[in-house]
Amino acid sequence: MNRHLPDEVLWSLHEGGGTSAERTHVENCVACRTRFQRLEHDLKVLRQVLREAPPLAAPQPRRAWQIRWVPAVAVMALTLVLAWGQEWLRVLTLPVSPQEARKNQETVQFLTKEIPRALFSTNDLHPGKLPAHATSLAYLQAALDGGWPSEPCEPSDSTNCEPDIFSLLLEKQRH
């Protein structure tokens, strides 16, 4: 074999591969043997270095594209904000047609007059006669009965009024 072996074959021989002819060539060729020995040495060094803890990375300058994209994004964002602001101002300053103005006025009128009227209307209320202030005795009795206090009805009142239980009791005793 006249030609020297390529690196791949030398590495293959190191890994236990290769043919017997290639192995013989390495044994006989001084140049290839030296290269093979270098390969073995290099692999030993690589193993040794990579088995240790990695050195801390040195401060690296920012890459060119990293520097460039920041102002590019800023300019784009500013352009978008300006475009949006311009559009907003344009919509604000647009002249309103008479029909649209009348429609808006009707809407405002409806919102300010009709809705509060509907919400706070008191037409459904039927205020009756509120009962007079109940005495403490009535409250006590009501608490015992599990109901609401009530005062004796006025003679002129309707039947809706609840009768006084004490008077009823007294009447029973009299009879």
Add this chain to the structure above:
Amino acid sequence: MGDFETRANKQNLYEELYRAHHARIVQLCRLWLNDAHEAEDAAHEVFLKLFRATPAQESAVAWRAWLTRVALNTCRDRRRSGWWRWWRERSVEFTEVPLSSPEPTPEEQTVSREAREQIWQLFRGLSVRQQEVFALRYIAEWSVEEVAQMLEITPGSVKQHLFRAVHHLRKALGGQR
């Protein structure tokens, strides 16, 4: 009593595996993550998974493969996560170069500091697959067939990745010849 014995056996097995494999797992994680602290965390995660795993396999060889596979997947997950990339890129900018010690260690005597840094730099430049193959073959000392089985690729592909990785890394040592 049986339960107690099982727990004690599990504890003993865990300790034995930890002693036998922890350093190797840290080494591999360091290569796959390029960061010593991150590697310690990843190794811790691997052994936490080991502790939680039911010891169904008994042989040491099976656990060796199991641990390596878990370490590989853990490092892959960490590399994939977005925050890790962001943190790595940020941290690189603020780390400082350590001051060299006045008396070089025996390793430093044989390999210059610049060469060591260049080797690591070139290793970081390898593809993920090349890093995995190189670490398993030359750091974990696995055979080409075992590496192929672990990474689910052919032995021919392993050899190709290995040769490219070695060829690339040897550039760092070119000045020493």
